[in-house]
Amino acid sequence: EVQLVQSGAEVKKPGESLKISCKGFGYSFSAYWIGWVRQMPGKGLEWMGIIYPGDSHTKYSPSFQGQVTISADKSISTAYLQWNSLKASDTAIYYCARHRSTGNYYDWFDLWGQGTLVTVSS
Amino acid sequence: DIQMTQSPSTLSASVGDRVTITCRASQSISTWLAWYQQKPGKAPNLLIYKASTLESGVPSRFSGSGSGTEFTLTISSLQPDDFATYYCQHYNTYTFGQGTKLEIK
Numbered sequence: 001e002v003q004l005v006q007s008g009a010e011v012k013k014p015g016e017s018l019k020i021s022c023k024g025f026g027y028s029f030s031a032y033w034i035g036w037v038r039q040m041p042g043k044g045l046e047w048m049g050i051i052y053p054g055d056s057h058t059k060y061s062p063s064f065q066g067q068v069t070i071s072a073d074k075s076i077s078t079a080y081l082q083w084n085s086l087k088a089s090d091t092a093i094y095y096c097a098r099h100r101s102t103g104n105y106y107d108w109f110d111l112w113g114q115g116t117l118v119t120v121s122s
Numbered sequence: 123d124i125q126m127t128q129s130p131s132t133l134s135a136s137v138g139d140r141v142t143i144t145c146r147a148s149q150s151i152s153t154w155l156a157w158y159q160q161k162p163g164k165a166p167n168l169l170i171y172k173a174s175t176l177e178s179g180v181p182s183r184f185s186g187s188g189s190g191t192e193f194t195l196t197i198s199s200l201q202p203d204d205f206a207t208y209y210c211q212h213y214n215t216y217t218f219g220q221g222t223k224l225e226i227k
Contacts, residue, residue, distance in 0.1 A: 035216070037166075045158075045166065045209055047216035061216070095165055108156035108213045110177070112165035 002026035004034075004096055004113035011119045012086050019082040020116045022096030029077035030054040033099040035109060036070060036081050040092045050099075051079055059105075086120045093117050124148050126212050128219035134227040139200045143222045145193045145210035154214040157186055157195045160221075161206045169208075170195065200224075 007021040022034065035050040049060040053072040060070070069082040079096055094116050097109035125148040135141045145155065153173035158166040168177045170186035173193055183198040197204055205226050210219040 037218075044221040045160075045211075045218040047211075047218060050216070097166075100171070106154070106214045108168060108171045108211065109158075109166070110168050110171075112167070115165055 006113040009117040024077045030074040031102040034079045037095045126219040
């Protein structure tokens with residue numbers, strides 16, 4: 001089955017680091033851009049950035065540039081979203097999602113992970 | 123930066139109603155628009171892309187139209203499963219609208 005499976009919920013303290021994952025199954029993971037989308041509690045969707053696992057080329061939203069790091073390991077079909085120092089305002093659900101077409105930089109998301117809830121609280 | 127603005131923010135309707143949600147772009151985006159449905163506690167689900175192309179498996183009561191700066195998502199006859207939040211996205215800049223919550227009247 002074609003799917004994206006994300007890592008489980010995390011509870012962290014402010015200042016801690018975190019890396020969450022998104023693993024692809026059932027398709028050629030290297031060939032499709034993967035994006036990350038934030039949803040703060042009770043709020044809408046915010047695009048954070050995308051990565052092409054084939055060569056790890058990334059593009060960030062200006063709002064998230066420097067705040068997070070997106071990476072991928074194509075050998076294990078996994079993309080990552082990483083923070084070096086979490087803040088309470090990073091509390092949100094984070095979704096990974098796949099672009100529809102192979103190699104397309106501008107594309108819609110046709111496949112979504114189930115989401116990872118990150119809670120940052122002292 | 124291109125801004126995507128949805129209206130209304132909340133819409134109350136009844137089963138069987140025809141409803142329309144609007145998404146406006148701050149400048150022309152041709153037909154680079156997708157629509158997603160999100161139910162509580164679930165990931166978004168693609169409904170429509172290229173402004174008017176229905177994703178495979180999506181019921182035909184959903185339709186999309188528009189080009190340039192004004193787009194609409196129409197549900198021809200609301201079903202109980204359709205009460206959810208809907209988002210438009212300009213996928214050339216990846217920008218989402220703020221969402222429209224469709225509630226039961």
